[in-house]
Amino acid sequence: MQNLRWGILGTGRIARGVAPKIQAAKGCEVVAFASRDPARAAEAARESGLVEDADASALEYDALLERDDVDAVYVTLINSLHAEWCIRALEAGKHVVCEKPLCATLAEARAIFDAARESGRVCVEGFMHLHHPQSQRLRELASGAGSPIGRLRAIRCFRDVMNTDEYILSTRLSHAMEGGAVMDIGCYPISIARFVTGEEPGDDLRAEASFSPPRPGETGRVDETCRFSWTFPSGVTFEGGCSFAREHRVLLELEGERGTVVSAFPFSPDLDVAEPLLVNGAPEVWNDRGDKFTHQFERVALAVRGEAEVLLSPEWSIGQARTIERIHSQIGLRFGGQP
Ligand SMILES: NC(=O)c1ccc[n+]([C@@H]2O[C@H](COP(=O)([O-])OP(=O)(O)OC[C@H]3O[C@@H](n4cnc5c(N)ncnc54)[C@H](OP(=O)(O)O)[C@@H]3O)[C@@H](O)[C@H]2O)c1
Known part of the structure; x- marks a missing residue:
């Protein structure tokens, strides 16, 4: 069977880092790169070593969508695009994987999946960690049925980092580019909590944030640190947060009636560490720690061929966007053309 042929929109850090992982995915190959500046696309194509003729494989965004030899597009642009x-x-008939977060608003998420339905194409939000078997294991441990921690009572999940990298902050702290801690890193704890429970946040969702100063040339500000909490309809409570300005703390805790699961690597399940998960204090050892991005693109290729369901459904990503919008609303942040 012919490989799914991928074109990559954007030539930033994630685009360049993930290109070889797409190539490594069964049933996938990278055939084109696109940039606002075709010279940068050619440089990314050459650097990747994945295409024979870097100049012929380097395009502007529009031109990539017109190419008949591109079946699927990996959107790695700034959030606002x-x-x-x-x-x-x-609409151009391509399947899509879009980097997280898919978008900032419920209306945009609905519009994206309306377009997917009308074109009959697959569109998946790129939460790569959820595509790794460790996240499947977390879901089993959270399910109660036969779980060594018993019935799940509470989830705590944080992604705090001390970020001083000006290249990163120039987009992550930009209001115009729809940055902010929740968009960039808070979406991960939210994704884990919603994924393992399969539920949506209840009416008691609360959030509070501290804001960074506006970026040069902008007036809007974004959240630098945010804390959020809610109760799921099953009664499971969730406490989460994210920060660009706090000491490093990446942590997931699932608290059950009879025990706990703790992970310092919930978003990097493919790191080769001795204790990826501690279940009631004992490390679970994994034999297959395959790359999370490669897992993601393999699953999407299967879904395109009709051999598997997508892991993250349109409804799941619409729920993710709704949750982000609710958190933004609580902290007074508006994006995506919201009044
Ligand atoms: N899944 C993950 O682990 C992960 C990790 C990092 C980032 N991400 C996500 O991936 C996306 C990109 O992140 P990144 O770290 O790759 O960012 P980046 O290095 O800044 O790349 C973003 C790309 O967007 C394009 N772009 C279009 N308009 C732009 C503008 N006005 N200013 C700046 N860039 C513009 C640029 O490509 P051209 O100049 O070539 O057009 C740029 O290279 C974000 O949505 C982020 O949340 C995901």
């Missing part, structure tokens, strides 16, 4: 380019790619 995700919805527009997902929709344009889907």
Whole structure:
């Protein structure tokens, strides 16, 4: 069977880092790179070593969508361009994986999946860690049925980092580019909590944040640190947060009636560490710690061929966008053309 042929929109850090992982995915190959500046696309193509003729494989965004030899598009642009380019790619008949977060608002998420339905194409939000077997294991441990921690009572999950990298902060702290801690890193704890429970946050969702100063040339500010909490309909409570300005703390805790699961690597399940998960204090050892991005692209290729369901459904990503919008609303942050 012919490989799914991927074109990559954007030539930033994630685009360049993930290109070889797409190539390594069964049933996938990278055939084109696109940038606002075709010279940068050619440089990314050459650097990747994945295409024979780097110049012929390097395009502007629009031109990549017109290429008949591109079946699927990996959207790696700044957050504020995700919805527009997902929709344009889907309307051009391409399947899409869009980097997290798919978008900032419920309305945009609905528009993206309307476009996917109308074009009959697959569109998946790129939460790569959820595609790794460790996240499947977390879901089993959270399910209560036969779990060594018993019935799940509470989830705590944080992603705090001390970020001083000006390249990163120039986009992550930009209001115009739809940055902020929740968009960039808070979406991970939210994704884990919603994924392992399969539930949506209840009416008691609360959030509070501290804000960074506006970026040069901007007036809008974004959240630098945010804390959020809610109760799921099953009664499981969730406490989470994210920060660009706090000491490093990446942590997941699942608290059950009879024990706990703790992980310092919930978003990096493919790191080769001795204790990826501690279940009631004992490390679980994994034999297959395959790359999380490769797992993701393999699953999407299977879904495109009709051999598997997508792992993250349209409804799941619409729920993710709704949750982000609710948190933003609580902290007074508006994006995506919201009034
Ligand atoms: N899954 C993960 O582990 C992970 C990790 C990091 C980032 N991400 C996500 O991936 C996306 C990109 O992150 P990144 O770290 O790769 O960022 P980045 O290095 O800044 O790349 C973003 C790309 O967007 C394009 N772009 C279009 N308009 C732009 C503008 N006005 N200013 C700056 N760039 C613009 C640029 O590509 P051209 O100049 O070539 O057009 C740029 O290279 C974000 O949504 C982020 O949340 C995911």
